[in-house]
Amino acid sequence: MQELTQDRAPVLEALERMKRARLVPFDVPGHKRGRGNPELRDFLGAACLDVDVNSMKMLDNLCHPVSVIRDAEALAADAFHAAHAFFMVGGTTSAVQAMVLTAVHRGDKIIMPRNVHRSAINALILCGAIPVYVNPQMDKTLGISLGMKVEEVADAIRRHPDAKAVLVNNPTYYGICSDLRAIVKLAHAHGMLVLADEAHGTHFYFHKDLPVSAMDAGADMAAISMHKSGGSLTQSSLLLCGPGVHAGYVHQIINITQTTSGSYLLMSSLDISRRNLALHGEEIFSKVLDLVAYAREEINAIGGYYAYGRELIDGDAIYDFDTTKLSIFTRPIGLAGIEVYDLLRDEYDIQTEFGDIANLLAYVSVGDRPKDIERLVAALAEIRRNYSKPQAKMLKAEYIDPEVVCGPQEAFYATKEPLPIEKTAGRVSSEFVMCYPPGIPILAPGERITDEILTYIRYAKKKGCQMTGTEDMTLRTLNVMK
Structure with missing residues (x-):
């Protein structure tokens, strides 16, 4: 053997x-x-x-x-x-x-x-x-x-x-x-x-x-x-x-x-x-690290965007940072991350990982090449030049502290009723609402629905985030506990 x-x-x-x-x-x-x-x-x-x-x-x-x-x-x-x-x-x-x-x-x-x-x-x-x-x-x-x-x-x-x-x-x-x-x-x-x-x-x-x-x-x-x-x-x-x-x-x-x-x-x-x-991991990820470092430097040189990295580390809530991640803050050019994501795909044939209401994530791996990075950088520069706008009307992204009323299992299997989403404030959700990707819930079963959460959901939907998790895929109604 x-x-x-x-x-x-x-x-x-x-x-x-x-x-x-x-x-x-x-x-x-x-x-x-x-x-x-x-x-x-x-x-x-x-x-x-x-x-x-x-x-x-x-x-x-x-x-x-x-x-x-x-x-x-x-x-x-x-x-x-x-x-x-x-x-x-x-x-x-x-x-x-x-x-x-x-x-x-x-x-x-x-x-x-x-x-x-x-x-x-x-x-x-x-x-x-x-x-x-x-x-x-x-x-x-x-x-x-x-x-x-x-x-x-x-x-x-x-x-x-x-x-x-x-x-x-x-x-x-x-x-x-x-x-x-x-x-x-x-x-x-x-x-x-x-x-x-x-x-x-x-x-x-x-x-x-x-x-x-x-x-x-x-x-x-x-x-x-x-x-x-x-x-x-x-x-x-x-x-x-x-x-x-x-x-x-x-x-x-x-x-x-x-x-x-x-x-x-x-x-x-x-x-x-x-x-x-x-056998080859260190060599593989050395190349990825070099690619992302190059991309970060070039994107930050465009102006407006902020491709962030280890400078964020504070030894506490940001104890360390994965420098293979090409995370890009887009709000300074007046566009949500999801809007830049859509423009890259629809106008430049570039598929990134995801965009949220303030950031874009481009996933870089061993399969990427320097010319791919250059194409992304060029597209981002053109988007800034042709599509940027004032950011005065953009919703500021903030963490919404959930009020957990009961456990997820109890809420998910509870007797429920669908309500028009605008009438759900104060009720307890029995289902998820999330943008996918990344699939992190805005609202989870057992949490109280608030006006602040509803404002965030409406804004994310308006900007083009793919909203998932609900029984009603149009998100006109939301299931709540009776």
Whole structure:
């Protein structure tokens, strides 16, 4: 048997052995290596459909891995400095939910920032745990949520010593990092688990000039979006566990919601991408850091825009900054981030990650080239020249402190009624309202609806943000608790 080293890719190797065996498929999927669906084969390619296969002995089984998937997960754990790693084929949403469902049960409390991804609050709907929010500080100029202050986490622990876990974003969508090591030390001293939503922090494990990773900071679990900065296929992620977490129980939790038909396209992409990062990660992310530094300098030279970076660090709410993030403040040119986002896509054929009411995020990875950065910079300069306007009528982005009336599960499953959105002030929401991306709720189930929240929703909708989470997709009505 070959030694397990980081230059191996066990799932890939097993798929190659399967192809050489020339098996006759009397199993699912029904396209039978693409023969049954020529149009799909022509679009995706025969090589893709050849390995879109079902679990079998030589390929192992994601629900109960005993061979090649087990080996691939062991290599992932080693690469990411974890005691155990799980391949997730439902995206980081499924990893975050498995993490939360492992840590808390019905009625338990979990301390978390209010700017969590919807997946974390959805997990609370599933398990019935109660959120204790550490309301993030806001940068009043940029209008972005910052990290969790250690003293505010300490205060939440003092007020809720019976909480079971603390969840931390590492980093936020914009690149802001909390003092994760201090939060871990504090939580562990009070017997609480630390969970990290590391959807945007895959690269932290592979370069010395980036913020500390969750596993290196001593967190108990971390959800990793390999498909974002790690290069794997969309919807493929990892769930990492530290030595103090019972991996067998975590696996049981994962199997409650994860598919029994794990995609070998996604699993092989995790395996190949892990190998690539383990062998070449530092070189890869050095190039990304150089690209973003160049882009930041060129964008700031345009005037009006502000591409921010490590100068924001204050050692507290902004303990560190992910310098691979090309986050751009657009309000000085009189345009919301979502308006610049739309112009880039519609007029310049440039697709950025997202825009909010004050910022734009351009996601830069190893797949980008200097000429791509130059095209983006040129387009931003032209937008400033041709579309800028006074910012007097722009809504100032501020954090809206939610009033939590009841837990998300109680509100979501409560008897509810739809009301015209303009008549909902004072009522308790039984559903989400959020801009996607990034998928951080403006309003979550169990929170009181206020005039301030309604003003923000109307403004975001008017500026072109994609509003999601509601049963009424037009957002003319909102479901509230009766």
